[in-house]
Amino acid sequence: xxxxxxxxxxxxxxxxxxxxxxxxxxxxxxxxxxxxxxxxxxxxxxxxxxxxxxxxxxxxxxxxxxxxxxxxxxxxxxxxxxxxxxxxxxxxxxxxxxxxxxxxxxx
Amino acid sequence: xxxxxxxxxxxxxxxxxxxxxxxxxxxxxxxxxxxxxxxxxxxxxxxxxxxxxxxxxxxxxxxxxxxxxxxxxxxxxxxxxxxxxxxxxxxxxxxxxxxxxxxxxxxxxxxxxxxxxxxxxxxxxx
Numbered sequence: 001x002x003x004x005x006x007x008x009x010x011x012x013x014x015x016x017x018x019x020x021x022x023x024x025x026x027x028x029x030x031x032x033x034x035x036x037x038x039x040x041x042x043x044x045x046x047x048x049x050x051x052x053x054x055x056x057x058x059x060x061x062x063x064x065x066x067x068x069x070x071x072x073x074x075x076x077x078x079x080x081x082x083x084x085x086x087x088x089x090x091x092x093x094x095x096x097x098x099x100x101x102x103x104x105x106x107x
Numbered sequence: 108x109x110x111x112x113x114x115x116x117x118x119x120x121x122x123x124x125x126x127x128x129x130x131x132x133x134x135x136x137x138x139x140x141x142x143x144x145x146x147x148x149x150x151x152x153x154x155x156x157x158x159x160x161x162x163x164x165x166x167x168x169x170x171x172x173x174x175x176x177x178x179x180x181x182x183x184x185x186x187x188x189x190x191x192x193x194x195x196x197x198x199x200x201x202x203x204x205x206x207x208x209x210x211x212x213x214x215x216x217x218x219x220x221x222x223x224x225x226x227x228x229x230x231x232x233x
Contacts, residue, residue, distance in 0.1 A: 001169070034219030036152075043202055043223035044144075044152065050218055055207075087152055094166040094215050096142070098152040 002026050002090050006099035012107040017078045021102045023071045023088035032092035035064055035073045038101075039084045047086075048073065078104075109133040109222045111203050116227030123193050123231070129186040129203030129224055136184040137161070140206040140214035143177065143188050145199035146226075155201070156188065157214065164213040171197075193231045200226040 003026035013019050023033065031051040036044035046055045048064035051071055061076040075082055083106050088099040115127040129141070142157040156177040157166045165177050176189040186203050204220035211217075 032216060032218075036219070038152075043226060044220075045223075046207070046219045046221050048219075049207055049221075053218075055219075055221065089152075089154070089219065091217050091219060094154075094157060095168045096154040096157065098154060101151045 001095055002029060002093065002097055004088055004090055004097050004099040006086075006088055006102050008102060009100065010103040010105065012105045013078055014107045015078050015080055019075045019078055019104065021073045021086055021088075021104075023066075023073070023099050025069045025071075025090055025092075028068045029090045029092035031067045032090055033064070033066065033071045034089045034091060035062075036087045036089065037082075037084045038087065044087065080106075109205065111205065111222055111224035113201065113203055113224040113227040116201065116229045118230045118232065119193055120233050121194060121231055124189070124191045125193065125229060127188040127190065127201055127203075127227060127229070129188075131184045131186065131203075131205070134205070134222075136179075137181045140209050140217065141179065141186045142204050142206065142220060143186075144202045144204055144220070144223075145197075145229075146202070147196070147199040150199075153199075157206075158186070159209070159212060159214045161212070164215070166215060190229070193229075195231050198229060198231050200228050202226045 033051045035048040038044040143155040205222040207218040207221040209217035
């Protein structure tokens, strides 16, 4: 199975900050990398698919990059509603494994 | 409007069985692969199983292979997960999710999950 490793596991930041979360795959997954946001008690929400494609309705302050094994999610200017947990997921092959998550907290 | 509504969760004893359902509406059900994803209390997301739009291809995580069976009834636009030989570590909220796009008809490869249900809690305990 492909292992997905996110860093950091948690992050404290302030409104207006630029934040970057990284995700590394244990083998090449081309650009089959997705990012989700999850708030407590809610289902995950798709933010980015195919490494860099912004899902419809997602604010443009979210962006993704990378290919092969190394990927990043960037939030250009944090808003209060962005404090949540973020997960990456590979959809290159089954099982479509997730990273362990990055909890983004208010500083 | 796309809607996914899970049902069937509850409390079950170790070794027992449960069948989850996910009623879908608002999109052409047969055209999209579907998956089940679970989340144990306080933990991360775990992909459990997936099925192609036709139902002809199915996939499982090693942790559930041989115990869980995914299926779909396209005439009823409903996704199912039959769970047998349940264990304490199967305790989780189970979500059904719609695949945005597949790279092939079998859909072992594709893009992310663009719609999710609200989740149904499965608790395995004596």
